[in-house]
Amino acid sequence: MINHVMVGSNDIERSKIFYDAVFGTLGAGEPIRNVADSGHIRLFYRHDGGTFCVSQPIDGRPATFANGGTIGFKCGSPEQVKAFHDAGVAHGGSSAEDPPGLRNGVLGPMHLSYVRDPDGNKLCAIHRPA
Amino acid sequence: MFTHLLVGTNDTAKSKQFYDATLGALGYDPGFDAGTRFFYRGAQGAFGVTKPIDGQPAVAANGGTIGFAAADKDQVDAFHAAGLANGGSSEGDPGPRPNAPGNAYGAYLRDPDGNKICAFCQLPG
Numbered sequence: 001m002i003n004h005v006m007v008g009s010n011d012i013e014r015s016k017i018f019y020d021a022v023f024g025t026l027g028a029g030e031p032i033r034n035v036a037d038s039g040h041i042r043l044f045y046r047h048d049g050g051t052f053c054v055s056q057p058i059d060g061r062p063a064t065f066a067n068g069g070t071i072g073f074k075c076g077s078p079e080q081v082k083a084f085h086d087a088g089v090a091h092g093g094s095s096a097e098d099p100p101g102l103r104n105g106v107l108g109p110m111h112l113s114y115v116r117d118p119d120g121n122k123l124c125a126i127h128r129p130a
Numbered sequence: 131m132f133t134h135l136l137v138g139t140n141d142t143a144k145s146k147q148f149y150d151a152t153l154g155a156l157g158y159d160p161g162f163d164a165g166t167r168f169f170y171r172g173a174q175g176a177f178g179v180t181k182p183i184d185g186q187p188a189v190a191a192n193g194g195t196i197g198f199a200a201a202d203k204d205q206v207d208a209f210h211a212a213g214l215a216n217g218g219s220s221e222g223d224p225g226p227r228p229n230a231p232g233n234a235y236g237a238y239l240r241d242p243d244g245n246k247i248c249a250f251c252q253l254p255g
Contacts, residue, residue, distance in 0.1 A: 001158075001170075001172025001173065001174060001175050001176075001177065001198065001199060002132050002135065002172070002174070002175055002177075002196070002197065002198065002199065003197035003198055003199040003200075003248075003249075003250045004195075004197040004250075005132065005135060005195070005196055005197065006193070006194055006195040006196075006197070007191065007193060007194050008191055008192055008193015008194055009193065026131075036229065037229065047131050048131040049131060049174065050131025050132050051131075052131065052132075055193055056193070057192050057193035059192070061192055062192065063191075063192055063193035064189070064191055064192040064193070065191050065194075066137060066138055066188070066189060066190055066191035066194060066245065067138050067182045067184070067186055067187065067188055067189040068136065068137060068138015068139065068180055068181065068182035068183075068188040068189070069135075069136055069137050069138055069191060069194070069245070070134075070135070070136040071132065071135055071136075072132060072133035072134040072135065072136075072175075073131060073132060073133065074131060074132065074133045119193075121191070121194070124133075124134075126133045126134075128133075
């Protein structure tokens, strides 16, 4: 369904520190660093069939986060859900919503954590028990 | 990598019309209506549109884009046309995208709330 997801950054090196740390907990490697024709820098992380990109906005205006927007990442265990969150908080992010833990939602039990990246983009780590 | 993506809306009816049309062009069933939010399910994840849970207006990101996978050029073209006919605006007409990996063909839209989306396929050959 998803070809790629891109978020904006106002400080690409700050973003790299954050995303290297959180995606490291998922087992992803170093991003591909790309410079667009316009000169804007972007980082592409490829992992588990998906592509996530952090970019300086190509319109030259500040990056802003969406209100109402969330990007959910698949985790392999409850420990990974917490590690994703904790790595984000330790590398320039901030905790969002409830602390990492088990929720019983309409779709059944899920381990969830929420963290905002240094630019405020909201991320969610999820593990759904088999 | 992804389990789901959410974007915000200030008008769920208008937004559902837009996404039913654009994602319908990519082969997805109409969104499942859960009241203040609705969802489309794919083989490897879900896409949802929601009223922000903080009660504040939905605001589009600057720098953010959600890219949907299309099967072929016809789907990309249909996705873009459906968006323009259902409350969206063009953010890039359908065409080859030589800066993207492979032999990419894509089109960009803004949804009725300003969220930026695109559809991409790989051209044969």
